[in-house]
Amino acid sequence: MKRLLPILLCFLALAVPRLYGQETHTVTFSAEPASEKNYVAVKDYNTYDEIASGTAVKDGTQISVYAYCDKNKYAFDYWEIDGVRSEEFQTDKIKGYVVTKDVTxxxxxxxxxxxxxxxxxxxxxxxxxxxxxxxxxxxxxxxIEGFYVRFLATPNENAEIVDWTINGERTKAGKTKFSYKVERGKPNTVVANFKSTAPAGHTVKYSADPAEGGTVKATYFKDGKEVSLVSGETLPESSYITFKAEANEGYEFEKFTVNGIDAPEDFANPGQYATELSGDLNVVAIFKSTAPAEEYTVTFAADPAEGGTVTATRYDSDKDEEVPFETGAKFSGDENYLTFTAKANDGYEIVSWIANGKDVTPSDPKKLGELEYQAKAALDLKVVFKKLQKNYVVTLQPCEHGTISIKEDVDLKAVPEGTKLTVVAKGANDKCELKSLKANGKDILKDKTFTVTEDVTVVAEFVDHTGVDAVTTTTLSIYPNPAREIATVTGLAPETAVALYTLDGQLITRLRADHAGSLQIDLTALSDGPYLVVTDGATQRLVVKH
Incomplete structure (x- = not known):
């Protein structure tokens, strides 16, 4: 009995809360991804008291779970409950959830x-x-999905809005404006449907070409009577209209065009055209002059002449083909359509077309080489060409005992043709003298200038008067030489200053000898090749070979 007592007490401790409805469950919640604006809030469904994550609540407690996010960057996707994606709860709010177990x-x-x-x-x-x-x-x-776009429909004159087709569905009848929410999974297409409110019927227009060539009159039948028609009027469908053209002095009627197409010729009634109205109509009576065609002179040329060539052709109706047209030739008023072709020579490009002093350059760069022109008077045409800018490379060859550079601020990889350059030569020290300076083999030592007309290589030669002869009289010694990683210099006065230069005079490092008159030079960072070890009154060549 004594052994069973502890077990009985433990059972009672577990059973009493269930008997009195005091069993509790832990509610845990979080957001993924979580941030200051992305979070989950839980409240007691009945009291609205907020519940913190990890809180134990009584069995059967109803809670509401809310998901909040930064709506400028995120949208609610789904709930995961106890590690499983929920199919039951599809919105960002879960209301009245009954807690019967630990839940996450x-x-x-x-x-x-x-x-x-x-x-x-x-x-x-x-x-x-x-x-x-x-x-x-x-x-x-x-x-951004979820954001709104405001639409405004503006009907044309004599028109009105009918409705909108939004993602394939007709809606919002008569609305001229509305706001649309952009959503994922939808085509997000919006179409405003308009309709015309113009009076029923068709518009009829008519005119003479040229206006001074003659007159045009139009009549139609209304209530059994023939009445005049004013150009621009609207008539009912199937109205029967007759147009009559009369030429002025010095002109004769040629033809009618209807909506831009030549009308059939009425041999029985020349100068007359009749039709039944079935759509908008634009009738033009074409007149031509009976005076002898005036002749004009056409000249054309390239400017400058060496920039390119210009040729011309005109359409020969008898041959039904384009034929050459020479500069200085004459043409008549009825043969004034000319086609000019320009071609730039090597080293030039077309800049513009000038007709009688007026710029008529084609706007399309791809058609810059061709111009179709209607000459209505004497024509003087010039095609302006420009010489292309050529660039050349200037190379400054490295030299021993000194350096050379260009005074002018230019890109030596692209120097414009005709540029005059000045060479600045500088010895490695005051004992180095410039003895020779050449540009592509031409001596420019006197004024140190040259003009770029091709790729140029500049070569300079310096003589070091403190060179080998001076070195042989000193006790300065370098070993090993050639050296691989470290070179030792001896024969120096104690604490003598020593400098290491490249052959073009660029300082690499400055060192100082020890009390015994020697020093070591670390060569591991240097490239293979010759260098100069310079002291006061002595210079020695050092060769690095890794």
Missing amino acids: FVAHFRELEMLPITFSANGPGTVTAKDSKGVVVNSEDKI
Whole structure:
């Protein structure tokens, strides 16, 4: 019995809370990804008291779980409950959840996408759009999902908005503006549908070409009577209209064109055209002059002449082909359409076309070599060519006992042709003298200048008067020489200053001898080749070979 007592007491401790409804469960929650604006909040469903993550609540407690996120960057995606993606709860709010066990909620958020939105007008009108900040949005622009775009439909004159087609569905009848939320998984297409409110019927226009060539009159039948028609009037479908052309003195009627197409010739009634109205109509009576065609002279040339060539052709109706047209030839008023072709010579490019002092250069760079021109008077045409800028490379060859450079601020890899350059020569020390200076083999020692007309190599030669002869009279010694990693210099006065130079005079390092008159030079960082060890009154060549 004594052994069973502890077991009985333990059972009672576990059973009493269940008997009195005091069993508790832990509620844990979090956000993924979590941040100051991405988080989960839990409240008691009945009291609205906030519950902290990890809190134990009574069995059967109802709670509400809310997911909050930075709506400028994220959107709620799904709930994970006890490690399993929930199919039951699909929104960012879970209300009245009954706690019957330990439970863990994780709100998963996803980054918002930039989605393209397309919009257009269907019919007589236009559509404009702006985002929530008032910035203009163009069709095909990308907008953050969940954000709104405000659309405005503007009908043309004699038109009105019908409705909108949003993602393939007709809606919002009569609305000229509305706000649309950009959503993932939708095509995000918006079309404004317009319709015309113009009076029923068709517009009829007529005119003479040229205006001074003659007159045009039009009549139609209304209520059984023939009445005059004013150009620009609107008539009902199937109205029967007759046009009559009369030439002025010095002209004769040639033909009618209807909506830009030659009308059939009425041999029985020349100068007359009749038709039944089935659409908008634009009738033009073409007149031509009966005076002898005036002749004009056409001249054309390249400027400068060596810049290129210019040729011309005209259409010969008898041969039904383009034929050459020579500069200085004459043409008549009815043969004034000319085609000019320009071709630049090597080293030149076309800049402009000038006709009688006026710039008529084609706007399309791809068609700069051809010009179709209608000459209505004497023509003097010039095609202006420009010499292309050539660039050359100037190479300064490294030299021993000194350096050379260019005084002018230029890119030596691309020096414009005709540039005059000045060479600055500097000895490695005051004992080094410039003896020779050549540009592509030409001596320029006197004034040290040359003009660039081709790729140029500049070569300088310095003589070091403190060279080998001076070195042989000193006790300065370097070993090993050639050296690989370290060179030792001896025969120096105690604490003598020593400098190491490249052959073109660039200082590498300065050293000082010890009390015994020697020093060591670390060569591990140097490239293979010759260098100069210079002391006061002595210079010795050191060769590095790794």
